[in-house]
Amino acid sequence: MKKKILIHDVANHLDVSIATVSLVLNGKAKEKRISDELAERVLRYVEEVGYKPNQLAKSLRTGKTNVIGLVVEDISNPFFATVAALIEQKALARGYHIIYCSTNDDAAKTRDLLSVFQARHVDGYILALPAGVEEEVRALVRSGKPLVLFDRLLPGLLTNAVVVDGASGMYDATRHLLGQGYTNIALVTARAGQLQMASRAQGYAQALRERGLPELVQEIAFPQVPEHILQEMETFFAAHPACHAVIFATNYLGVYGLEALGRLGRRIPAEMAVVSFDDNDLFRLYSPPITVVAQPMEAMAEESISVLLAALESPNTEGTGRMVQLQLAPQLVVRGSSLRLTS
Amino acid sequence: MKKKILIHDVANHLDVSIATVSLVLNGKAKEKRISDELAERVLRYVEEVGYKPNQLAKSLRTGKTNVIGLVVEDISNPFFATVAALIEQKALARGYHIIYCSTNDDAAKTRDLLSVFQARHVDGYILALPAGVEEEVRALVRSGKPLVLFDRLLPGLLTNAVVVDGASGMYDATRHLLGQGYTNIALVTARAGQLQMASRAQGYAQALRERGLPELVQEIAFPQVPEHILQEMETFFAAHPACHAVIFATNYLGVYGLEALGRLGRRIPAEMAVVSFDDNDLFRLYSPPITVVAQPMEAMAEESISVLLAALESPNTEGTGRMVQLQLAPQLVVRGSSLRLTS
């Protein structure tokens, strides 16, 4: 049990006051006209004994924790895991740390998480939230803490946000399938009341409407036990034998969809053309490779953290600060799963 | 900018002292014989105005943060992402929060992270570390903070640990391939000096030794740019045309391996039988499905957090505490990728 060394000990040993040590450590030496020689001596000793200021005390005093709260739907989802890893890396490079939590799309859990983050005095928030927490987020904004919504907006909430234009992504995907000659195109989406799902569905609907074709939408309730999801999908596909093309609105739906189609023995793309939102290893390496609407994850991470840090470091502590709403373009990556075989 | 409510405000409003409020809030009301009526009144008002104690101040005072530092190799790796999600969930259920960071297998970055966690006074650590930080971890142990190594041990370090018996997993996998009639079995592993890699390689070697068969091991340096990894693999496979079975020592090697084999046009399992360590969606849904050595992720998460919390809540603050080393059994999941086609 090594005894923790304190600023007091450092000051004592060097025979200076703790204020001097503190000032040197916080880069205020010049400003306070502390001799370079002394400053150097302090730094050297601190390094030597490995003194690390107690961040709790520091934060309590300064009101700044250098911690960012990251709230995602599910950290084990490859999309969120990847974006989280990128955000972590970028935040670290700028001296910030991340506390993350998964909501599992549960509003009650999310409320708890937000309140815990608040109690821990995180400096700012990056949030991908479930529906139903608008009031809490509004309060958060009012509290003056910087925050950026990512992946999805919240209805009736005007704040910093970094999202992907799912409507145009889905529109492109649907047009692509239409271009391949498919006319009976299904959309499998999540029933979750999430705004980004609605906009994806809208892009799909618009492409069909332009051609006067009917929609065929299957909503899957989430979260749910995998076996049920698979069964819902199998039932759906079985009930629509005329449907030979399907778009999955998220990566996990796509994964379940492939499994369901596999169970039904449907050959891709011969018997069923497939497109999924989100890209991942599975889609890329599947046989055939799956056509996807890829989200720009690197850009989402970069923009989210940039917008947040800009707000964090802006001088206007009042709520008058500027607001940034970014909408990034996804990219349709055409692969074998959606190509009409030459007949 | 809503004004933050303090314990002081609560006490003032109720016309009691802050001590009373604090005691009630910390469940010491009975012990201190505070009237039920008063306690009830405090609780109700606290609830009403949504008072949340400042965790920084609380932690500074009590020395307890209720935060656990989780250090993994890469949070975007499905294995770590899944285990992290499980650990987070289990920790939350017990009132603890997680700060996580990825090491990217970089010893210097890891040293930084550990030191930051220390400065933030996390209550305990769950660690999957790169080689080269033994000294720091030893110091951490000496400092008396509970810690559990997971996924991998560190050479010469005796601490709490939850790992998987990679040797027996690989032994089983190799025996399985031998049983299918393969004799020229390659192992593709990561050159990283990690103990769990060594033990996996050893299981493979032992199975071959028992049959008097030669080893064929390819080490891939990590981390590295994807394109290089693919090329290294392709070169390796091209250089060993007699090799018709391969085992990948981790999930990411397996993913790259499938891509490399795909590029080379090798059919699985007809031209190359494939087994990978770790299971994931890709392996499960690939055509053919990939035989894997699956790690018990749920159990790893559960045991890691249990061991840590046990240490955290044990009364012996001295280093005399008990030490737990758990080795969990992985499970060979045989799928189509490793089955000899009936000829």
Next chain:
DNA sequence: GTGAAAGCGCTAACAT
């Protein structure tokens, strides 16, 4: 049963 007061370790305004 309840309240006053002493810190936890640090920063920064104010003295000197």
Next chain:
DNA sequence: ATGTTAGCGCTTTCAC
């Protein structure tokens, strides 16, 4: 140029 000191918000001992 450097030292003194008053908090940051909370917990908890000890006196009433």
